[in-house]
Amino acid sequence: MTEQPSQKIVLPAYLIRRLEAFRIAKGSEHSYILRDKLYGKTYDFDPWQFFILEVLPGCETLEKLQAVFHDRFDRTITKDELDMLFSSIADQKLFEESALQHPLLEQYAKHSFEVVDGKAVHKSFSTVGQAAPAAPAAAAPVDGKAAGDGGAPELPPGVEGATGVDSRAASRMLKLFDPRPMLKALAPAVAPLRYAMYAVPVLLLVAIVLAANNWHVLSSDLGNLHAHFSLFARVIFMLLTVNVLSVLVMSFVANAFRVSVDKIGITVLLGFIPRFTTHMTGTENLSRRETMWLHASNIILRLFLFSVAMLVWYNTRDHANTLTEFALMMVLVAGASLIIETGNPLAKGSAYFLLSAFLNEKNLRGKAYRALVGKFRGDVYEPANSNALALYSLATITYLIFLVLLIGVGLLEWLNGHLRLGGSAVIIAGAFVAYLLWRNYTGLKHFGDIYEKTQQFDRWRKRTLTADDMAPGETPKAPMAWWKKVLLATPVVLLFLPYPYEVSGSFSIYPLRRQVLSTDTPGLIQTVYFDGGESVKQGTVIARLADNDYAGQVKVLDAQIQEQAAVLANLKAGPKPEQVRVAQEALETARTTARYSREKVPRIEKLYASGAMSFEELDTARKQRDDDAMEVTERIADLQLVKSGATADEIAAAEAKLSSLQQQRAIEADKVARTEVRMPFDGNILTLHLKDRTNSFLDKGQPLATVEYIGTVTAEVDIPEADVQYVKPGAKVRIRPVAYFNREFDGTVATIDRNVTKEETGTTLKILATIDNHGGELNTGMTGTAKIQGETMPVWKAFSQAIIRFVKVQVWSWIP
Structure with missing residues (x-):
């Protein structure tokens, strides 16, 4: 057969993505070929058949499809012709699952069965439709193997058993929504983000250096985070951040690899930990490279989140705000998920399935488990009894036991620390550990049984495609719309605003301003007008102390001041005539008395000389004479003093005494005033329950209330x-x-x-x-x-x- 000129063209929308479409020139005519690289098959189509597949997405009714066909080929296509074409394509399982939602293809969504050799197999749609198949004839596979047998599709290594990738592993998923419209709309905008993975090694290196240089600070912050956030809070945080992002990233990657992500839902890990997951169809068409990238995207995402979160924590740690706590929590959950599950090949996570795809072994755990059992049993089947597989199985079992025991110890500490269950905590933790160990044992045994049952089929199921079959083709891409260019350029422009x-x-x-209200006047608190917490204007009386003693002292001083003021006024007024007259009369009386006393002495002396008087009587008369003379002198001085008036010193002394009395009164009056505690400014009273202090004693300097300016x-x-x-x-x-x-x-x-x-x-x-x-x-x-x-x-x-x-x-x- 001579080689025909061919040209690769765009695959019609409703066909499975693993196919490639070519147009073959045959002289002046041409035909179309679909090539299935995975199974090594080719399918021939006439031009009118290929035209139907190209225009089918835009024709929702039979009448519209017939009209479009008539415009192109100038003839009318019958419903029987369409049924035969669609039935043949459906029998070959070339329709994508989403295509079966088309009104003209809905009848091919459900299969019927027939019994052949005692075995239920899918019944041909051509037979069901009472018509013979008439179109795409399948070319013989390159390896000579017949077409599918109608059973479940073969899943490649790295897909089977992977939660979110293997649709059979999502049987207990609670569906939330269909993400296909979102993926289709956002795929062009998200596609450039794949280049961010080239920055992950640099970011990871910087994050590791920062963590090593600031390990003590990081461990201290993680300790504080552990004290403030419970395990439940950390699980919820991981569910709503890392888990959501990983589901979205894997969905976009799968969509880019032509896998249909028709559901996003929620399931449980280990029977009690919630997590978001996906339901994918068409994963059996993934190549080994695509499977590895699908799982690697989950690991790269967590490495990226860990690195960026470490940088954010380090550079915002001085702020001590919510962003710092968010970044630190992201460091914790992203790092923990990498170590415990996602990045650990010993756990059934992305790293395990990546390793499984890399080794092209979908039953890696089962094979390793059988290898370890074979070492103990002395089996001689070398491929399963390799030392590397046995060592891997032993490391996996050891890690699972260590992880389960660590979870059990943590549960025991929590039960005793928070619930104080005592011995019951040991029973509960022990039962939980036993449950996890039993679950992991049954899982490993299940993998081993699956491997034992399927290993005999693995040899002949593996295929080696020729270089021509594996050669990638160029798929024409539509030019980017102007609005997409504007959308991409807008963020760049915004960066420079x-x-x-x-x-x-x-x-x-x-x-x-803040002030503590007190007084230097101790006393009994008589009245309190506010209870605290109120807003009060300046000068308002807040409380009043008893002032009886101070008020009485003020009254006494008032009387003394009045008396002293009268004395001072009298001094300043000068001598009065009455005073002068009294002084003169006193002087005249004193002079008269002195004259009589003076005249009496000579008579007594004569009588003494004659012996009629004693010497004592004479001496008494002489003393009286002298005393009366002195009295005259004093009265003369008094008269002169009365006539001269008060001196300046006397007036000054009286004034000083009056001033002293007034100052004493001012002090006592100030004490009375200070028994009223007033607001010094407009503000609030901070101290509460002030009225409870009524009738209590307030000592000197003791605080009564605290007020502040508002x-x-x-x-x-x-x-x-x-x-x-x-x-x-x-x-x-x-x-x-x-x-x-x-x-x-x-x-x-x-x-x-x-x-x-x-x-x-x-x-x-x-x-x-x-x-x-x-x-x-x-x-x-x-x-x-x-x-x-x-x-x-x-x-x-x-x-x-x-x-x-x-x-x-x-x-x-x-x-x-």
Whole structure:
């Protein structure tokens, strides 16, 4: 047979993706061939038959299909001709599963059976339709093997038993939705992301270096994370992040490899751990390379998430915000999933199925298990008894036992630590460990039984295709639409737009003024007018102490002041005529008495001389004379003193005494005033239950209540030291408290603290900002997130500050 000129063309939409379509020129005429590379078959089609397959997706009714056919070939095609064509294609199983939803193909979605040699086999659609097959005749397979026998499709290594890939393994899946419309719409936009995998080795290397250099900090943060988040919270986090992303990535990869992902649902791992999964059809058509990439995509995704999360944690650790906790949780769950299941070939995860596809052995576990059993039994079948397989099986069993025991110990500690079940915890944990061990034993035994039953068929089922069969062809691609180009270019343009960069950090509210109310006047608390927590105006009396003693002392001093004021006034008024007259009368009386006394002495002396008087009487008369003379002298001085008036010193002394009395009164009056505790400014009373202190004694200096000014508050913002370069005094500040997450409060930067604080999350600086709070919503101790106005920079620079800082500091430090 001479070689015919051929041209590869686009495969019709409703045929299975493993086929290739060629147009064969035969002189002036041409025909079409479909080639099945997997099974080495070819199918011949006439031009009108191939035309029907090409236009079928756009023709939902028989009438429309007949009209289109008539326009092309100038004749009418009958329903019997279409039935014979479709029946023959359905018998050859060339229709894709989604094609059977077409109204003209729905009848081929369900198979009927007939008994042949005591065995139920699929009944031909041509027989069911009462018509003989008339079209694509299958060429003989390249290896001489007949067409399918109508049984279940053969699954390649790496597919059989893989959850989410093998459709038979998803029998207990709860369907959530059909992802095919989403995959079809987003596939062009997601396709360029496959180039991100080339950055994974570099990112992974940097992440490992960071983890090694900051191991103590990382382990400390992981310990804190373990203390704050329960195992249930970590499982939910993994389900909604890593698990969801892995399902989406594997769905897009499978869709790119022509596999139909018709369901996304939820199932359980080990009988109790929920996880999302997929239901795929057409995986039997995957090549070895495609199977390996399908499983490798799951591993690469987790490596990428682990590396990026490590970088995010390291560069945002100073912020200590939600993003840091999210990144740290991602490091934990992505790393744990890689070590425990996905990246561990000893567990039944992506790494195991990748290894199975690489070794082209779909029953790798069963084969290894049989090899290990054969070592103990002394079997002589060498391919299964290799030392490598036995060692792999032994490592798998050891790992599974270690993992089960580790889970059991963790369950035991949790039961005793949280539920305090005592001995019951040992029983529950032991029963759970026994269940897991039994489950893994039955699983390994099941794999071994499957391998033992199927190993005799593996030799002849393996095929080797010729070089021509494996040669890849060029499939024409439609040019990219203009709107897709615009869509791809828009993010690049947006990266260079100016963006107002803002420094963010957590804040705490402090009052601008706070004061403790007390008094230096001890006393009994007589009345309390507020109970605490109220907003009070300046000067309002909050409480009153008993003031009876101080008020009485004030009254006494008032009387003394009045008396002293009268004395002072009298001194300043000068001598009165009455006083002068009294003094003169006293002087005259004294002079008269002195004259009589003086005249009496000579008479007594004569009588004494005559012996009529004694000497004592004479001496008494003389003393009286002298005393009366002195009295005259004193009265003269008194008269002169009365006539001269008060001296300046006397007036000054009286004034000083009056002033002293007035000062004493002021002190006592101030004590009375201080028995009233007043609000020093407009603000809030922080102390609660003040009325409970009524009739209690308040000692000198003892606090009564704490008050704060509420018109303006201070926000103490903790920012990373790397961002202090963007903060200037007077910059605008926007805060969003947790209590008012729908509102923003404006303020300005007042002070930049010069002290750097070292915390577990890194080094930070404190920024003090004054926030207007005339509404009184912000209370002391409130927390939230603040954003401080920084510089304007391109979008790419604003959102890559951590990366830029990492390169300019950390990478720079690595350069010798």
